Amino acid sequence: MHDAVVIGAGPNGLVAANVLADAGWDVLVVEAQPVPGGAVRTASLTAPGFRDDVFSAFYPLAAASSVLRDLALHDHGLRWTHAPTVLAHPLPGAPAALLHRDIDVTAASLEVGHPGDGDAYRVVDAEFRHVAGPLLDVLLRPFPPVGPALRLGARARPAGVRDLTRLALVPLRRFLEERFGGEQAALLYAGLALHADLTPETSGSALFGWLLAGLGQQHGFPVPVGGAGSITDALVARLATVGGSVRCDTRIDRIEIARGRAVGVRTASGQVIHARRAVLADTDATSLLLDLVGPEHLPASTLHRVRRIERGAGTFKIDWALSAPVPWADHTVRGAGTVHLADSLDELTVTASELARHLVPRDPFVLLGQMTTADPTRSPAGTESVWAYTHVPQWVRGDAGAHEHPRVMGTWDDDDTERFAARLEARVERLAPGFGELVIARHLMPPPVLQSMDANLVGGDIGGGTAQLHQQLVFRPMSGLGRPETPVRGLYLASASAHPGGGVHGACGANAARAAILHHRLRHVSWGSRSAAASQSAHRVTSSPTPDLLAGIPADLPASAGSAGSAGSTAAPTDAPSAMPT
Numbered sequence: 001m002h003d004a005v006v007i008g009a010g011p012n013g014l015v016a017a018n019v020l021a022d023a024g025w026d027v028l029v030v031e032a033q034p035v036p037g038g039a040v041r042t043a044s045l046t047a048p049g050f051r052d053d054v055f056s057a058f059y060p061l062a063a064a065s066s067v068l069r070d071l072a073l074h075d076h077g078l079r080w081t082h083a084p085t086v087l088a089h090p091l092p093g094a095p096a097a098l099l100h101r102d103i104d105v106t107a108a109s110l111e112v113g114h115p116g117d118g119d120a121y122r123v124v125d126a127e128f129r130h131v132a133g134p135l136l137d138v139l140l141r142p143f144p145p146v147g148p149a150l151r152l153g154a155r156a157r158p159a160g161v162r163d164l165t166r167l168a169l170v171p172l173r174r175f176l177e178e179r180f181g182g183e184q185a186a187l188l189y190a191g192l193a194l195h196a197d198l199t200p201e202t203s204g205s206a207l208f209g210w211l212l213a214g215l216g217q218q219h220g221f222p223v224p225v226g227g228a229g230s231i232t233d234a235l236v237a238r239l240a241t242v243g244g245s246v247r248c249d250t251r252i253d254r255i256e257i258a259r260g261r262a263v264g265v266r267t268a269s270g271q272v273i274h275a276r277r278a279v280l281a282d283t284d285a286t287s288l289l290l291d292l293v294g295p296e297h298l299p300a301s302t303l304h305r306v307r308r309i310e311r312g313a314g315t316f317k318i319d320w321a322l323s324a325p326v327p328w329a330d331h332t333v334r335g336a337g338t339v340h341l342a343d344s345l346d347e348l349t350v351t352a353s354e355l356a357r358h359l360v361p362r363d364p365f366v367l368l369g370q371m372t373t374a375d376p377t378r379s380p381a382g383t384e385s386v387w388a389y390t391h392v393p394q395w396v397r398g399d400a401g402a403h404e405h406p407r408v409m410g411t412w413d414d415d416d417t418e419r420f421a422a423r424l425e426a427r428v429e430r431l432a433p434g435f436g437e438l439v440i441a442r443h444l445m446p447p448p449v450l451q452s453m454d455a456n457l458v459g460g461d462i463g464g465g466t467a468q469l470h471q472q473l474v475f476r477p478m479s480g481l482g483r484p485e486t487p488v489r490g491l492y493l494a495s496a497s498a499h500p501g502g503g504v505h506g507a508c509g510a511n512a513a514r515a516a517i518l519h520h521r522l523r524h525v526s527w528g529s530r531s532a533a534a535s536q537s538a539h540r541v542t543s544s545p546t547p548d549l550l551a552g553i554p555a556d557l558p559a560s561a562g563s564a565g566s567a568g569s570t571a572a573p574t575d576a577p578s579a580m581p582t
Contacts, residue, residue, distance in 0.1 A: 001274040002028045004516065005265050006282065007252050007292075008495065010038020010456065012509030013282030014235035014246075016494045018071055019513035020280075021242040028273065029244065030265065032251040032455065036236055038282065039454050039462065040504060042227025045443040046321035050379045052443065053228040054453065055317075055462070056504060057369045057387065058221040058338055060212060062231070064136055065505040071238060078234035080222040083337030083374035087216060089187045090330045090431050092343060097184035098332060099216045106217060109332075114182025124179060128214030131156050131164065139500050140507035142515065143474055143482035168207045169469075172198070173345070175206035183344060189213055190348050191340035194365055196467035196502065197312040197391060199352035200345060204469040221338055223374045231504065255279060255292045255491060262491035265292075278490050278516040282509060284456045284464065285309060285477040285497035293488055302487050305478035309497075310471055313355055313391035314447040314460030318421055321440040322384040326370060328432045337374035341366035341427055354400040355393055360408045360420065362401030364390040366427055383440075388424055392447065394459045412446035420446070456495060464496030476501060484512035492516050 006017045009031035017027045035041065039055035046052055062068050063080070087099040098109035103125060111118030134155050137148035153161055167175070172193050176186045190200050193209035224230035236246055256264040256272055264274040281288045289298060289306045298306075328334050342348050342365045351361045368388040371378040378385040396410020406419040421444050429435045445453075447460025456464065465477055474482040482499040484492040494512035496502045 001276060002026045003276050004028075004278045004280060005030060005273050005275045006280045006494070007265060008038060008282030008456070009033075009036035009232075009236075009246050009248065010282045010454075010495070011040050011231065011235065011504050011506055012494050012496065012512075013038070013280070014232065014239060014509070015067060015071070015506035016280050016282065016509035016513040017244045017246075018235065018239050018242065019510050020278075020516065021239060021244040023513075023517050025277065025517075027239075027244040029239070029246045030250040030252060030267070030273070031246060031248045033453070034249050036246050036248060037229055037232035038456065040228045040232050042229035045319045046385070047441040050321045050383070050385050050441075051227045051371075051377065052319045052385060052387065053369075053371065055228070055450070055457075057228055057371065058223055058374075059228075059231070059504050060215040060219055060221050061503040061505040063219040063222050064132075064215050065140065065507065066137065067140065067506040067510045071235070071506075073231070073234040073238065076234040076237040076241075078230055079225040081225050081375050082220045082222055083370065084335035085332070085337070086220050087188070087191075087338040087340065088330075088333040088336035089184070089191055089340040089342075090328060090333045091183065091187070092431065094183070096330045096332050097188040098336070099188060099213065101217065101220050103217060110180070110182065110185045110188070112182075113184030114180065117180050117182045117185045120179050121185065124210065125214060125217050127163075128210065129218065131160065132214060132218065135164070140505060142484065142511040143499055167210060169203050170206045171201050171203060172205035172209050173200040173349075175210070176200075176345070186345040187340065187342060187348075190345050191342065191365070191367070192216075194340075194348065194352075194391075195367065196463055197355075198467055199356075200349050201352070202468060204467070204472065208467070223337065223371070225375055226377050227375075252292060254294075255281075255288075255488070257293070257297050257488060260297075261489040275490070277520050278492060280484075280492045280494040280509075280512050280516060282456075282495045283493075283497075284458050284495065285493055287455065287458070288493060288495075288497075289486065293486075293491070298487055302478075305480075309477050310466045310468070311394050311459055312461040312463045312466045312502075314394050315389050315450060315457070315462050316392050316420060316424075316447065316460070317387060317389040317445040317450065318424060319385075319387045319443040319445075321379065321442070322386055322435075322438040323440055324382060324438050325373065325384045326386060326428070326432045327434045327438070330431070333431075334370075335373060337370055339368040339370065341368065341431065355391055358393040358395060358397035359400040360392060360396055360398070360410065361390070362399075362404065363427070364392075364424060366390050366424055368428070384438075388428070390424060392420075392460065394447075394461070412448050417444050417446045463502030464498075465501070467501060472501065473499060484508070484515050490516075490519075 003025040004027050006013045006029040009029045017029045020027045041054040089097040095112045100106045107118035107121050134152035138145045189209035192212040193205040198205040251268040252265045253268050254266040262279040354361045371385040399408045408420045450457045450460045476499045477497040484498050492512040494509045498508045
């Protein structure tokens with residue numbers, strides 16, 4: 001018996017557990033994998049002495065997140081470091097676009113592409129910095145973010161709010177046409193937008209590219225010293241200091257529900273772990289509602305909406321152990337932590353069209369990380385730990401590159417995986433001649449492997465569902481209030497499927513934890529009032545008041561308050577308050 005059970009020890013689950021434990025709750029986190037971390041883990045995937053980030057690697061949102069900052073993870077061993085250059089986008093026959101924490105370097109690289117783009121970038125960056133603080137609060141807080149929205153309005157003034165609203169709707173291509181003239185600036189922003197499954201022609205792409213560029217300029221793209229797993233280690237260590245615990249190798253098969261309320265979880269081995277107050281799920285929304293809860297506990301309207309949830313694109317990832325740094329033809333790229341590979345904005349539009357038509361891209365956009373450049377602890381001196389990923393369709397209808405490359409079928413067996421890996425490596429080789437000769441070892445992860453290592457990455461979707469505008473804010477994960485509550489009382493969605501979505505910022509977990517705490521307090525007040533009323537009534541009724549009084553004690557009162565430890569105490573009364581906004 002615990003106050004709360006958190007399903008999933010990813011960053012959101014661990015943040016939720018820490019927030020609950022800070023409020024005095026007894027919290028258990030259960031994780032199906034042998035180790036905690038979800039998509040924030042480090043392992044030796046390639047060669048001895050190399051530390052590879054299994055999934056995510058660079059963390060601009062973590063650096064800017066007030067949620068993680070409030071947890072003071074530096075007190076639990078977390079240290080950040082930076083590559084000399086934040087990001088580079090090399091171009092064949094032209095200087096690379098660079099994002100550098102020195103704005104003069106960034107502006108100069110864009111100015112080469114088109115006179116005036118450097119000054120235009122300074123203006124755009126100043127606009128971001130003016131509203132960055134309250135804007136991030138708006139984006140990371142649960143809906144509706146009334147207080148942060150008022151602060152943003154006061155900072156931006158009406159004209160600024162109007163411009164921000166338009167920025168959220170305008171496609172990236174139009175934003176670029178209005179503000180810049182060169183290919184360097186276009187590719188800098190477009191590559192950042194494609195970190196999610198956004199395209200240059202979709203609403204929301206301009207805002208996302210603008211946001212990541214601003215964060216990179218202001219905070220860089222930091223990495224944890226020693227690997228992404230250092231974030232997880234710090235969250236687990238902090239949780240232990242406030243009384244929470246993590247149990248790995250424990251797969252959950254079912255949410256236990258009594259009288260419409262989540263009262264615990266059932267493990268694959270059949271053990272029931274009871275939750276006095278709440279169950280929080282750092283899991284994919286569809287899997288939570290259809291598999292762990294079950295359609296029989298959901299209203300028809302919810303079933304209709306949950307089956308409409310759209311997955312993001314799949315992901316294909318490669319890790320390499322290199323005997324030397326990547327031999328980029330453009331030397332300015334060698335100091336970048338993150339590197340984007342695409343020849344033009346138009347090529348990115350073509351790639352997006354291929355993905356929309358369920359075709360394996362002919363020239364996949366490649367996002368590459370030079371990890372030893374960012375953190376020398378990642379591999380032996382003189383070597384380089386490198387990874388790259390690209391987007392692929394959730395299901396494959398055909399191969400847009402079959403006329404130029406060996407056909408990829410989308411089965412993702414060994415042969416399919418090797419053929420597509422060769423396509424990515426050829427793209428790197430064109431801009432870094434001799435790259436292939438440096439490979440000591442490599443590790444390939446097509447979409448099914450990603451999902452097998454983290455069940456939340458369904459079909460290789462690393463964002464908990466598409467980041468398109470129709471599945472954001474009040475539409476995430478489905479149309480409603482954009483909040484962590486579910487149709488089952490006491491059950492909260494705490495994963496990237498919930499608002500505000502993907503990225504290691506911890507807000508999804510924190511929002512779910514805060515909602516659970518508030519609802520518990522509201523039930524306390526409600527049932528305290530009802531118990532007082534029942535007590536007054538008992539003085540007027542002489543016939544056996546005890547059964548009615550016991551029925552009025554809520555399930556989530558502490559054991560010292562009454563019957564919380566009894567067999568029936570895990571079921572909440574049917575008229576307990578349902579979801580309420582925070």
